[in-house]
Amino acid sequence: MIAQHRWIDIGPLAEIPVRGARVVKTRFGCVAVFRTATDEVFATSNACPHKGGPLSEGIVHGRKVTCPLHNWVFDLETGEAEGADEGRIETFAARIDDGRVLLDRALLVKGVA
Amino acid sequence: MALKLVVIGAGMASGRAMEHLIEANDELYDITLFGAEPRGNYNRIMLSPVLSGEKSYEEIVTHDAAWYEAHGVACRFGERVTAIDRMRKVVISEKGETPYDRLLIATGSAPFIIPVPGRDLDGVLAYRDLGDVNRMLGYASKPGTKAVVIGGGLLGLEAAAGLKARGMEVTVVHLMGHLMERQLDASAGYLLQRELERRGIHVICGANTREIRGEGKVEAVLLEDGRVLEADVVVMAVGIRPNFGLAQSCGLKYNRGLLVNDEMKTDDPEVFAIGECVEHRGVCYGLVAPLYDMARVAARNLLGFHETFEGAETSTKLKVTGVDLFSAGDFAEGEGREEIVYRDAMRGIYKRLVIESDRIIGVVMYGDTADGGWFFQKLKDREDISAIRDTLIFGPAYAGGAALDPMAAVAALPDDADICGCNGVCKGKIVAAIRGGAETLEAVRAVTKASASCGSCTGLVEQVMALTLGDGFSVPSAKPICGCTDLTHEDVRRLIKSRELKSMPAVWQTCGWKTSCGCHVCRPALNYYLLADWPEEYHDDPQSRFVNERNHANIQKDGTFSVVPRMWGGLTNPRELRAIADAAEKYNVPTVKVTGGQRLDLLGVRKEDLPAIWADLNAAGLVSGHAYAKGLRTVKTCVGTDHCRFGTQDSTGLGVALEKRMWGAWTPHKVKMAVSGCPRNCAEATCKDVGVVCVDAGFEVGVAGAAGMDVKATEPLAKVAGEDEALEIIVAFVQLYRENARYLDRPYKWVAKVGMDWVRERVVDDVEHRRELVRRFDLSQKVFQKDPWAERATPATERAYAPLADLTQEAAE
Numbered sequence: 001m002i003a004q005h006r007w008i009d010i011g012p013l014a015e016i017p018v019r020g021a022r023v024v025k026t027r028f029g030c031v032a033v034f035r036t037a038t039d040e041v042f043a044t045s046n047a048c049p050h051k052g053g054p055l056s057e058g059i060v061h062g063r064k065v066t067c068p069l070h071n072w073v074f075d076l077e078t079g080e081a082e083g084a085d086e087g088r089i090e091t092f093a094a095r096i097d098d099g100r101v102l103l104d105r106a107l108l109v110k111g112v113a
Numbered sequence: 114m115a116l117k118l119v120v121i122g123a124g125m126a127s128g129r130a131m132e133h134l135i136e137a138n139d140e141l142y143d144i145t146l147f148g149a150e151p152r153g154n155y156n157r158i159m160l161s162p163v164l165s166g167e168k169s170y171e172e173i174v175t176h177d178a179a180w181y182e183a184h185g186v187a188c189r190f191g192e193r194v195t196a197i198d199r200m201r202k203v204v205i206s207e208k209g210e211t212p213y214d215r216l217l218i219a220t221g222s223a224p225f226i227i228p229v230p231g232r233d234l235d236g237v238l239a240y241r242d243l244g245d246v247n248r249m250l251g252y253a254s255k256p257g258t259k260a261v262v263i264g265g266g267l268l269g270l271e272a273a274a275g276l277k278a279r280g281m282e283v284t285v286v287h288l289m290g291h292l293m294e295r296q297l298d299a300s301a302g303y304l305l306q307r308e309l310e311r312r313g314i315h316v317i318c319g320a321n322t323r324e325i326r327g328e329g330k331v332e333a334v335l336l337e338d339g340r341v342l343e344a345d346v347v348v349m350a351v352g353i354r355p356n357f358g359l360a361q362s363c364g365l366k367y368n369r370g371l372l373v374n375d376e377m378k379t380d381d382p383e384v385f386a387i388g389e390c391v392e393h394r395g396v397c398y399g400l401v402a403p404l405y406d407m408a409r410v411a412a413r414n415l416l417g418f419h420e421t422f423e424g425a426e427t428s429t430k431l432k433v434t435g436v437d438l439f440s441a442g443d444f445a446e447g448e449g450r451e452e453i454v455y456r457d458a459m460r461g462i463y464k465r466l467v468i469e470s471d472r473i474i475g476v477v478m479y480g481d482t483a484d485g486g487w488f489f490q491k492l493k494d495r496e497d498i499s500a501i502r503d504t505l506i507f508g509p510a511y512a513g514g515a516a517l518d519p520m521a522a523v524a525a526l527p528d529d530a531d532i533c534g535c536n537g538v539c540k541g542k543i544v545a546a547i548r549g550g551a552e553t554l555e556a557v558r559a560v561t562k563a564s565a566s567c568g569s570c571t572g573l574v575e576q577v578m579a580l581t582l583g584d585g586f587s588v589p590s591a592k593p594i595c596g597c598t599d600l601t602h603e604d605v606r607r608l609i610k611s612r613e614l615k616s617m618p619a620v621w622q623t624c625g626w627k628t629s630c631g632c633h634v635c636r637p638a639l640n641y642y643l644l645a646d647w648p649e650e651y652h653d654d655p656q657s658r659f660v661n662e663r664n665h666a667n668i669q670k671d672g673t674f675s676v677v678p679r680m681w682g683g684l685t686n687p688r689e690l691r692a693i694a695d696a697a698e699k700y701n702v703p704t705v706k707v708t709g710g711q712r713l714d715l716l717g718v719r720k721e722d723l724p725a726i727w728a729d730l731n732a733a734g735l736v737s738g739h740a741y742a743k744g745l746r747t748v749k750t751c752v753g754t755d756h757c758r759f760g761t762q763d764s765t766g767l768g769v770a771l772e773k774r775m776w777g778a779w780t781p782h783k784v785k786m787a788v789s790g791c792p793r794n795c796a797e798a799t800c801k802d803v804g805v806v807c808v809d810a811g812f813e814v815g816v817a818g819a820a821g822m823d824v825k826a827t828e829p830l831a832k833v834a835g836e837d838e839a840l841e842i843i844v845a846f847v848q849l850y851r852e853n854a855r856y857l858d859r860p861y862k863w864v865a866k867v868g869m870d871w872v873r874e875r876v877v878d879d880v881e882h883r884r885e886l887v888r889r890f891d892l893s894q895k896v897f898q899k900d901p902w903a904e905r906a907t908p909a910t911e912r913a914y915a916p917l918a919d920l921t922q923e924a925a926e
């Protein structure tokens with residue numbers, strides 16, 4: 001794989017609210033792209049493993065998001081649910097380059113994390 | 114042979130100087146004391162209690178005939194000194210000449226009379242001596258007398274309070290924007306004004322007097338803006354001028370006052386001067402504390418010592434019973450100056466310290482002035498306060514590093530420290546109750562009433578219990594908001610107010626949040642507290658709101674949203690219904706449902722369609738129903754007098770009025786209301802947060818009902834005759850709830866904590882307090898009563914609500 005081709009430009013960072021998220025549509029469902037207070041970006045699957053809650057609508061705090069439906073909390077780096085809740089969301093590589101948000105093309109392949 | 118000392122002026126300064134002198138040496142001088150007033154020395158500052166009737170003149174006399182006689186002071190009262198001949202060393206009065214070896218001038222100051230037309234009319238008085246007080250009292254004997262006091266400074270307000278206490282109708286006219294502007298900043302001035310108005314004294318600030326009118330005697334005061342205030346008596350208390358004409362005409366040096374050096378000597382070494390008539394190092398004083406210092410220094414130097422007065426800081430209190438204020442130093446804002454402010458809006462307490470280079474340079478306190486002296490000492494000592502800065506504002510009880518241990522702080526509190534502000538219960542009383550067998554919080558509450566009202570002191574009471582009972586009592590640990598902090602909701606709310614924290618980072622910083630930016634539990638609570646407490650300053654943070662409030666729509670289990678437009682009081686019309694029907698078709702809404710709140714719900718709208726459907730509904734005049742908000746939801750009504758044969762009042766109209774007044778207001782939890790037209794109660798008003806049941810005699814307002822996870826009937830709050838009063842009480846109730854409840858407590862939970870009596874006192878009994886609440890509610894509504902749909906029915910929101918990118922066509926490799 002050639003380096004330049006690994007990343008897909010999905011848009012300007014400014015379009016994602018600080019401590020917020022936007023979704024990106026893919027053939028395998030929506031990916032949530034989060035922006036933290038310190039301008040880090042994380043991409044995960046948008047669906048909560050509990051009952052499918054849209055994680056992009058959750059409250060972002062530190063490097064975590066809380067599901068808007070029943071408050072499960074997920075670590076955006078590892079995708080693991082916190083505390084007593086058991087579950088994991090898929091995570092994808094994401095980075096910022098010159099104010100643009102880039103996602104790892106690997107997310108377009110089903111089953112690759 | 115004794116030297117001849119002539120003292121001119123039998124006032125506060127000279128009285129003190131003579132005491133020092135005589136105490137040290139009774140023989141050195143033969144004293145002759147001249148006083149223009151027909152009486153000896155008395156405590157001038159206590160004229161106000163004499164005016165109000167709290168003291169008699171006899172009680173404020175400092176030196177009586179026996180004292181003068183015992184010390185051989187020759188008294189010449191009622192005799193004005195008209196000239197001084199320094200060459201011949203004699204003073205000249207009506208009755209002739211009196212020789213001196215040393216002269217002490219203490220002629221005080223004269224009230225300043227503003228040069229307006231009518232100032233010479235009968236009934237225009239100054240406020241300086243007992244004669245003035247007696248003249249004022251002369252007017253008070255006639256019932257219904259109207260007094261206008263010109264000047265809202267210390268003297269004017271004491272006069273106003275005194276005249277009010279004597280039964281007059283009193284108006285204070287003050288030139289500046291707030292009362293006592295030389296001693297108080299605007300916040301404290303405001304609290305003071307509120308208190309005076311609560312006592313029935315009318316206060317007009319920012320008002321200039323143009324003219325005093327009357328035929329021979331005062332009839333009215335005319336203000337610059339054209340207002341006319343009826344008056345039988347006018348008291349001018351706009352300021353004082355040092356009274357040194359006598360010294361001036363005998364050639365002593367003067368500027369704003371008679372000039373003296375540090376030894377209190379004028380430029381004639383035989384002539385001393387003290388009191389308000391002098392200017393020392395560029396300062397003329399108007400308060401007794403520094404004058405007493407001058408008196409001591411002058412007395413010592415008359416005895417041949419060389420002592421000096423080096424100037425003094427002054428502090429002020431207002432002697433109006435029940436009004437506690439304290440001010441000292443320089444409290445202006447400025448570069449390099451910082452301030453520490455503590456406010457307790459509920460108890461009307463305000464404290465502000467002005468700090469420069471780690472030193473207190475100014476103190477303003479209102480409501481609780483117990484620590485005034487302590488701060489003032491630090492100000493005078495120029496003490497470096499950096500080490501105790503964090504807890505400084507809490508006063509000596511907290512000082513000295515005890516900050517981190519609240520138990521030590523409580524232990525350090527004196528017995529008379531107020532623990533429960535609502536019921537005025539001090540620490541000593543609580544300790545006594547515990548020793549007397551009250552070993553549970555409930556028992557202490559029952560015996561002392563401490564923490565029985567607003568409950569905000571419960572923690573303190575428990576700490577006092579722990580201290581008193583030792584191991585026998587363990588403080589139930591207060592539940593922090595969340596893992597980000599050890600503080601409770603109540604702690605944080607209090608700090609947001611007292612430290613004036615106006616942004617989320619300010620809260621995190623000041624309260625020592627353990628996480629960088631909070632979590633889903635604390636952030637929505639903080640966002641609410643900040644916008645409720647600082648409606649004009651704080652900017653709402655959508656990222657700290659739960660999904661529904663952020664998107665202004667209720668999220669469904671499949672990620673779509675519901676749209677509920679407002680139907681005021683449950684009323685709708687064909688145009689609105691048509692718009693709803695059209696929208697339902699246009700956006701393929703799968704379900705349209707009549708809600709339990711008397712309106713229609715469009716369920717299953719895609720997020721990206723929200724801005725467009727809102728725009729369509731807006732076009733028909735429909736606005737957001739806030740079915741998603743911790744805010745006003747619905748106001749259910751019944752058909753009332755318009756149609757129903759049992760209806761007693763216009764229940765629909767009142768419901769609509771309530772909804773129109775209150776929509777858009779954010780609250781700690783959702784608020785639902787209902788108005789039923791008669792006790793048959795078809796609108797189910799008795800299980801709402803606020804429910805009104807109309808009866809023949811008017812409106813029965815009930816609050817704190819619930820019909821969700823708990824079912825509870827409302828409790829009666831008030832019965833009122835008029836719709837306006839009902840509305841006002843409800844608005845005040847909601848504002849009290851907004852200001853005090855913890856986030857996510859419905860009104861019924863909050864009322865259970867603070868008690869109905871506490872609530873009723875504030876929103877029903879104390880009309881002033883009620884109006885203040887209404888005023889603050891209306892202020893907040895100015896900011897928040899905006900249709901969130903209209904604001905978001907824009908292309909920008911449409912873009913933001915849509916996916917950022919669509920990669921469904923993108924190739925994997």
Ligand code: SRM
Nearest residue numbers: 667675707708709710711712740746819820821822823859
């Ligand atoms: C739509 C509606 C049901 C209906 O179809 O009639 C409804 C729907 C919801 N209610 Fe309700 N409640 C509705 C009337 C009520 C009522 C009846 C009333 O208002 O007269 C009650 C009982 C009265 C009360 O509140 O005391 C009611 C008590 C609750 C509660 C329990 C509150 C409590 O303090 O115990 C919740 C949960 C909460 O708010 O935390 C709740 C929460 C909800 C939520 C918002 C659940 C959620 O968080 O997603 C539901 C949203 C559905 C949606 O997507 O639109 N709903 N809910 C009603 C909307 C009224 C409106 O026009 O705004």
Ligand SMILES: Cc1cc2nc3c(=O)[nH]c(=O)nc-3n(C[C@H](O)[C@H](O)[C@H](O)COP(=O)(O)OP(=O)(O)OC[C@H]3O[C@@H](n4cnc5c(N)ncnc54)[C@H](O)[C@@H]3O)c2cc1C
Nearest residue numbers: 122124125126148149157158194220221388389399400401
């Ligand atoms: C109503 C009121 C309330 C006050 N409250 C406070 C307070 O709470 N705290 C505070 O610190 N200060 C207060 N003050 C101010 C305080 O009273 C004065 O600072 C203080 O009295 C000044 O003392 P003095 O000796 O310089 O002058 P005075 O006490 O005014 O004495 C001067 C005397 O000299 C007499 N006199 C003047 N000219 C002649 C003359 N030619 N021949 C003979 N006699 C003459 C005058 O008649 C007067 O009796 C108050 C003042 C008033 C009027």
Ligand code: SF4
Nearest residue numbers: 669670708709821822
């Ligand atoms: S009762 Fe209310 S919260 Fe429960 S399912 Fe029905 S609408 Fe939802």
Ligand code: FES
Nearest residue numbers: 048051053067070
């Ligand atoms: S769907 Fe996410 S917590 Fe229930």
